[in-house]
Amino acid sequence: MHGFALNDIFKIGIGPSSSHTMGPMHAAQHFMSNLEQTLGNGSLKVSVTLHGSLAATGDGHGTPGAVTAGLVGHHYETVTLPDIESIWDTATATGVMRSLSGHEIHFNPSHDLLRDMEPLASHPNGMTFRAWAGDALIDEKQYFSVGGGMVEDQMGHALATSPLPVGDAPFPYKSMEELVRWCDQEKLSIAQLQARNEHFCLKREEYDPIAAKLWAVMSDCIDRGLSTEGQLPGGLNVKRRASTLWNRLLNNSHGDKAPANAAQRAMVYAMAVNEENAAGGRLVTAPTNGAAGIVPAVLRAHLDEHKLNEAGVNRHVSTFLRTATAIGGLFKMNASISGAEVGCQGEVGAAASMAAAGLTAAMGGSPRQIENAAEIAVEHCLGLTCDPIGGLVQVPCIERNGMGAVKAIAASDLALAGDGQFMISLDQVIDTVRETGKDMDSRYKETARGGLAIHGLKIPVTAVEC
Ligand code: SF4
Structure with missing residues (x-):
């Protein structure tokens, strides 16, 4: 890691939490956008497990709504509170959402959003996403909300607004x-x-x-x-x-x-x-x-x-x-x-x-x-x-x-x-x-x-x- 970009440290987002609102939304959006690129026109069933601190935060702290909006494809930079409220209402009432790119997603927060109070070993703010096509589990990934809205995958790689790759910066520094x-x-x-x-x-x-x-x-x-x-x-x-x-x-x-x-x-x-x-x-x-x-x-x-x-x-x-x-x-x-x-x-x-x-x-x-x-x-x-x-x-x-x-x-x-x-x-x-x-x-x-x-x-x- 040889330095961070302006957009890594300063990210346009929403309150109240960079680690509990923005990070989980970003993780959900990343998981789904990768899947949708390989999916064609099919529909998906998704479950999300919040671990440790994210699980303990509960419904009142914004993580469930943020994750649900992220699954549909919203990003924290552009999403609005009415967007989140509307998607949440649809998901809880029908269990079926339509993503921004047109895919049908079966996700009902009342039974597909799970809470595991035990933190994962790597970080207090962990998430596990799973997706099924029909009865077949087609993808499972873990993400970690590591602070300031930054998210890392299970390999420790930062998502999207990532640190400049090693060797990419002409003047790399670590101190x-x-x-x-x-x-x-x-x-x-x-x-x-x-x-x-x-x-x-x-x-x-x-x-x-x-x-x-x-x-x-x-x-x-x-x-x-x-x-x-x-x-x-x-x-x-x-x-x-x-x-x-x-x-x-x-x-x-x-x-x-x-x-x-x-x-x-x-x-x-x-x-x-x-x-x-x-x-x-x-x-x-x-x-x-x-x-x-x-x-x-x-x-x-x-x-x-x-x-x-x-x-x-x-x-x-x-x-x-x-x-x-x-x-x-x-x-x-x-x-x-x-x-x-x-x-x-x-x-x-x-x-x-x-x-x-x-x-x-x-x-x-x-x-x-x-x-x-x-x-x-x-x-x-x-x-x-x-x-x-x-x-x-x-x-x-x-x-x-x-x-x-x-x-x-x-x-x-x-x-x-x-x-x-x-x-x-x-x-x-x-x-x-x-x-x-x-x-x-x-x-x-x-x-x-x-x-x-x-x-x-x-x-x-x-x-x-x-
Ligand atoms: S790190 Fe500081 S600003 Fe953030 S919740 Fe704790 S006391 Fe408040």
Whole structure:
């Protein structure tokens, strides 16, 4: 594995969960699309077994509807909540669905969607898909939802939005040290090198369509979160606060376009995104749904502060997101971005590190200053546990994204004030995330069996849906 692409780390999808909603939908869609290509016009009967954490999540957490929509051929990037509800109603009422490519699929969630509370050996989030033509079992495959919407098959190969194949990237790297060495040798910024690894030559003035598309979805999500009030679903009775907080900032600044300071704005932007996530809204994984608020919040706060023309905005967005991609890829390669594996240090910690790096790059920092910012941000998230109340990605997750955004801005400020010399490297801190995650008791890794999850218990715990 020699680096990740922009679309691997940042994926347009839906809430509330990258591992429990987006990943299972992608796995189901992949299983069926492979079968349909070889099937001709015949009909199929399908069963799906959810293992471990996915089984424990239950009907209320989105996995069954996501899998059913995936079997029909929907993808998380384009599916809507009404799509999922309509397919679910048809499947449960008739047991027969018509796929987007016209095949008849026999699947009734009430008896063809099975739950096995025991996790498979490879990962806590496993799935087994089986298909029959008549009485003959014609296919059986296992998939694993490994975090951030990424899915691996039983051979450990990533699906579709996959890491670049070994040898494919012109400047392969597996560590920050290798990445900085390439930048020095080729006289490229981290963002430019990241783009070239995707065979995309990013010149200073060039429009970056992939980054621009991601930013449009991120930005919409912030705006929706800032303008929506009410209560979040799930039974905790959590009230949305981003809208009220934003209006408070606006009033304090007498209606200025960019009220208060960047950290205050970023905190509210991050909470707006994570309230949208909790409500099942459209968003971009960054690198997961649970930690999706930090990167867009810091980027929006940065753009607020700089009066850029359209080309300038595009350039800063591209530089920010492509730099953040490189850092997120290092976490994925050398530790984890899954709360089930290493706790929240791999989600909010990784996101804060990515945002600090992106901001430092957009501010013109050197590769070593970017590394320093990324290292500071995650260093102060080490040991961060995952213990949300009720297993819902609401408390403490929404505020935690706000705090992560503030931390990212502070880390970038510290790094930009320095000379790129520092004691602990980013590679060392990422290794520490991995080792700390290994030592962390399972009660603090997306099981909702310890910490805040039990002290603040208000509704029955199932499993975390980050
Ligand atoms: S506490 Fe857990 S569920 Fe919440 S954001 Fe962190 S990793 Fe995700």
